[in-house]
Amino acid sequence: MKVQPFDLSNSRILVVDDNQDNLLVLQTVFKRLGWKIDQVGDGEQALQYLNHMVPDLVLLDVMMPGIDGYEVCRRIKKQPEFSELPVIFLTAMGEMGHLVKGFEAGAVDYIPKPFSLKELELRVLTHLKLRRAMLEMQRMAVTDGLTGLFNHRFIVDSLNSRIEEAQRYAQPLSLIMLDIDYFKSINDSFGHQTGDLVLEGVASKIKECLRKVDLCGRYGGEEFLVILPNTALEGGLQVAEKIRETVQTANWGVQGLQAAISGGVAQMGKETSSELLSRADQQLYHAKDQGRNRICF
Incomplete structure (x- = not known):
């Protein structure tokens, strides 16, 4: 190379x-x-x-x-x-x-x-x-190679620091956990190369919906994590819904291919990052359980 x-x-x-x-x-x-x-x-x-x-x-x-x-x-x-x-x-x-x-x-x-x-x-x-x-080298150490988003370790570390900052200044913070619906079926039906295309595309669509102060990372597999500083729950829901709609209406350039995401939103309380992550994950589970392609909070 x-x-x-x-x-x-x-x-x-x-x-x-x-x-x-x-x-x-x-x-x-x-x-x-x-x-x-x-x-x-x-x-x-x-x-x-x-x-x-x-x-x-x-x-x-x-x-x-x-x-x-x-x-x-x-x-x-x-x-x-x-x-x-x-x-x-x-x-x-x-x-x-x-x-x-x-x-x-x-x-x-x-x-x-x-x-x-x-x-x-x-x-x-x-x-x-x-x-x-x-x-x-520093950029590569904190970046997911496929999507260009922050990697798991960096986005979790960033959540810890952003929570500390928000609690110090008594500011709200919201967290969005997103997951591509039926991603395994996309891989099985269209191949892993197309699956990678969808991962890259979803990452790009997420970034289009965020401010410069917001942070987004690939949490793992087809899951993404979005940190919204100085944002209450209502604002977090608006961002999550905007992302969902943007992904749903995207043209992937592959005949017959459609992609959608589900999401869970949680606003920070007096809790640790692990507890906040758990609440966002629970809401994501509810979105999946209620039929997917939706946002729960």
């Missing part, structure tokens, strides 16, 4: 340096490669930038007004969301002691000035590739 290369053309790089001449040189190199470059002049500005932007890589000088580059790097790395963000020191302080200090602060590379533009380009390119590969 041929491995597709990562597209790095839209990479965003933050340069933390108060020297405008350095910025002009870096812009010349990076813009030619299609990379976006943002520049701030000191460490405080860099930390403020990271409050609202997530770059793919940081180029950081050591000697700057205010806090130095080492401290900036340490503060960046203390934040969980930036623990894997590659930071490269780009500085005239090239002695071994400074190099060691930079790596101890959390940098992935240390390029002394003056530097070769080609060397800089290749080093940055290498770390961008490593970051993209790491992000792809």
Whole structure:
């Protein structure tokens, strides 16, 4: 199987340096490669930038007004969301002691000035590739390979954290458990390849009905789990019914093939995630028992 290369053309790089001449040189190199470059002049500005932007890589000088580059790097790395963000020191302080200090602060590379533009380009390119590969591995670790939804482990872990958050802020949360009706018959009548097509299609239809804050995962087999933060039971029922109707009216491109889903909806009370899951599952069972292609709560 041929491995597709990562597209790095839209990479965003933050340069933390108060020297405008350095910025002009870096812009010349990076813009030619299609990379976006943002520049701030000191460490405080860099930390403020990271409050609202997530770059793919940081180029950081050591000697700057205010806090130095080492401290900036340490503060960046203390934040969980930036623990894997590659930071490269780009500085005239090239002695071994400074190099060691930079790596101890959390940098992935240390390029002394003056530097070769080609060397800089290749080093940055290498770390961008490593970051993209790491992000792809992280994505694959939490994603179901067939449907592209979150996998069982991640969606259950997410339910735990969302329940804790909802209880902390006294917000409602609803859970939908869905199951494709007569899925075994679809496999038996049309083949497993068509069954996979239906799984992918249902997953896509579910996502069409959700907000960005909602989470959906493949719970197992032909079962799906939908987490609706800040949503009471009535809102959960509306979403579940919308999903059911969307799946029922879908055209699967296979003659004679029709698919439908049943669902159970439950609103979080003062309970654990396991108890909430059990209630949603019980409602799903009632939907199946009452004839399928329906939502129960």
